[in-house]
Amino acid sequence: MSENPLEPIFKTFQRISNSIQTQLFSFTGLAIHPSPSNEKPLLSLSPSNKPNSSYPTDISAKGKASQPVTKEDLGRSTWTFLHTLAAQYPEHPTRQQKKDVKELMTILSRMYPCKECADHFKEVLRANPVQAGSQAEFSQWLCHVHNVVNRSLSKPIFPCERVDARWGKLDCEQRLCDLQGTTTFGDDI
Template sequence: MAKSPSDSFFQTVENLGQCLQSHLSNFLQRIDSHRKSDPSLSFNQEKLSSSSSATVADDPINLPPLLVKQDQSAKPSTKEEVGRATWTLLHTIAAQLPERPTKQQKRDVKELMAILSRIYPCKECADHFKEVLKANPVQAASQAEFSQWLCHVHNVVNRSLGKPAFLCNRVDARWGKLDCQDRACDLQGIDTFLDK
């Protein structure tokens, strides 16, 4: 049975999530090792919320106060924050695409853009992105081509918002490949061996 485009999208997001989870875990381990080696980075358990009886060992998300903003209030994300996060995700996916993507990976990239233009959480933005895609069809014959296409499209959106354009010859310096051990962040295509 063939996978639907949304299945491919969610698989890609799941793979990226696993990679990010791995990086976060490594980051937290480094924080813990630094705290153990430098007593000045320690903090008293009393500094944690008085309603919480958990310890740092029980909950690795409780970071030392040095690494957590003290005045954090819960609030919904802004349209701008979602936009920046989306562009970061898209540029990171582009950087991780193999130099010679499989047919399935090329289809996935195109479908991802189409899905975003339909389900993006800002209707005005989604409608504008549909127009941008219509005028600038997805180019994903290679990793470099897709990265450059995405940079161009990002600049189209930036210009419409009155923001400066990004120099696309610097895209790899800004959004290069993730630094993952043992190629753990490489994207895996469904038919990797069939397209070579």
């Protein structure tokens, strides 16, 4: 059985998520308590890294008891993921990488947890087909599409000439954050 073509994206997203959590917990002074892999990590405000009975044991990064994710939180997280992916996208992608990123956008438009958002994204993609011939092209396309969505929500428009400053490449040692992908003969065009 072949590997899921989105596997490298999911792995990169997991590394990004873990890095962000580590930095956030380091910054806020919250401690991560190991938990089984099928559960969310438990956080504590206790400086000794031991749960304190005066605090809830399941606390979000904002310090509130956990609640279901809001549509707005989901949207912000999705855009952060997509812009980070675009920043890491290769300047000279393979045919497979171009195909994968287009397929990812199509999958998002079908599987996004908010049906209203997914349906709107389908319309946006129809009017603005994915442009992924290079890192710069994909980043600019994504910024434009994000602004289309922002306009529909009456949110401010982001100046796309500043997209690299806002969502630049991750600072990872030895290029460990670069998108990994298989290159087959004749795939680099």
